[in-house]
Amino acid sequence: MPLHHQLRSPLVLIFAAFFAKLPETRHFVLPDQRQIAYGIYGAHNATSTVFYFHGSPSSHHEAFVLSGAGRRHGIRIIAPSRPGSGGSTFRDNGAILDYPDDILALADYLNVTQFGIIAVSGGTPYGFACLRRIPPTRIQGFGVVAGLYPVTSLGTEGMKWPSRIMLKVATWFPGLVAWVIDKQFGSVARDEDESKLEALLEADMKQDSTPESERLAWEAASPEIRKAVVMSVREGVRYGGWGPAWEMKLLGSDWGFELDDVRPDEDNELVMWHGDLDTNVPLTMAQKAAARLGIHAELRVIPDQGHGSLTFQKADEIVGAMKGMAWRS
Template sequence: MNLGRRGSRGEIALTQLVVAPDGRRLAVEQRGEPDGHAVFLLHGTPGSRVGPSPRATVLYRLGIRLITFDRPGYGRSDRLEGRRVADVAADVVTIADALGVGRFAVVGRSGGAPHALACAALLPDRLTRAAALVALAPREAEGLDWFDGMTESNVVEYRLALAGPGAVAARLTRAAEQIRADPASKVAGLFREVPESDRRVVADHGIRRLLVRNFAEGLRESTDGWVDDVLAFSGPWGFDPAEIRVPTLLWHGENDVFSPVGHSRWLGGRIPAATLRIQRGMAHFGAFGVLPEVLLWLVRT
């Protein structure tokens, strides 16, 4: 089933509903060069398939076929209750097979980054390269002070995860209701938490418009995806980053307060032959600006 929409930049996009083996529907979009290098872009938390990404003209120029999808419980994708980070790999394979994609690269930003690492660890025969931008490390990461440098709102969410799904759902349901009533309020609220470099990024009218659309679509019907992401990050991921053997790029803004830079430093020491890039003077939303460069790295042969 295909559902058409017009993007905020005037681009026409088709949302395709792919059915997983267990009957769940996964909402998928493709943009860029249809015959180009296939790259999956995994969205943040909360987020959706319509999150910020390069313009279609940029993707054509780079020769990239960009594939995005709503993780279970977000947007138009059905929920997979109790999912682990590792479970994304099966959904990515389902989508790739449905689209006739053999080998591909994957990049995840923020909440999408651990999921990109799951694909890197669990799909070595399908993946060419992987990138994780402003990633979180596993909650049980040995030697890492997981909350050091993290903004208070995220600390509260992840600590609530230890109390169980009900506590997380109660907090995030209230937040989601406010976002559905006024999606711009989520973006405006970011200014109170982020460093100056991120404020400059979010102050851009185009970025703000994309973020508003992203949050509104991701939380259009429920908070399930957001709740399940927080629970998945806080529990066992279902794989060890040390298992990753495909070329992997880790990028992090040094001043990030949502996923502190220590997380990527830990991952860089855990993943064999990982390339770690820490950008001074940048923070969480600096990942938007470096994405075209990362995409070029992903399709390098």
């Protein structure tokens, strides 16, 4: 399901991408002494703030994709890495409904009283958990991009077989999935030769199942965006496979709440963007989720688009919609 499994650059672009400068990683220590690694993107001094929940496996660097749109629309984007990725401390036996506490602690530390949420792919359940647990007076709106919805109630029909298998296996044997992730990606991510991970991701990009729109979007992306995507994968797996594997277990299991529990009661509170060619998370899953979420949830189906490139293909529309939600509050 990750954003970046569909975004791979040609090798000729590797070195230019890694010379681009990305915002510094910051750190915050939670009351239980776990560390959150995060980045700030977009308009740093803006009064409107959005929290960005990255895909899986990934890290906070992914939010750089929306940084330019954030500056244009006057939105500050705060992106935390979830436990076990990007330098954030792994949380033993953590649950999806634990995550809102981390977000509230970080928001309070940064003096953010109200904020919107943009959740991408595997970050989506954590966004819905925030809707469930955080007082509605603090959340100004929610945007979902290529979102993953509860597989236990909506099924996985149309999803790529590798993703379906990993979600199923992780619910029972997360240690095995952790070993596979570390073997395939982690060891390469820790290698001093950064081009090895780039080459591995590029090979995935060349698969026949990858929509042409994904490849074209990647080729048109700036070196900074390409670097951010590669870095997000690297930092998502280089600390080992347990963080991503435990997250796969959580994504494939009961979330602890239903979509019916987080139905919006006003228009423009929840907007969902989904590509009609998405096979990581098939459109049918988003359509079923929209039906569960009710008439105030808006599903925007994007023609000829897959999974990975949707965030930066629709960057201005996504951030602009979040700005509208902030102004409405």
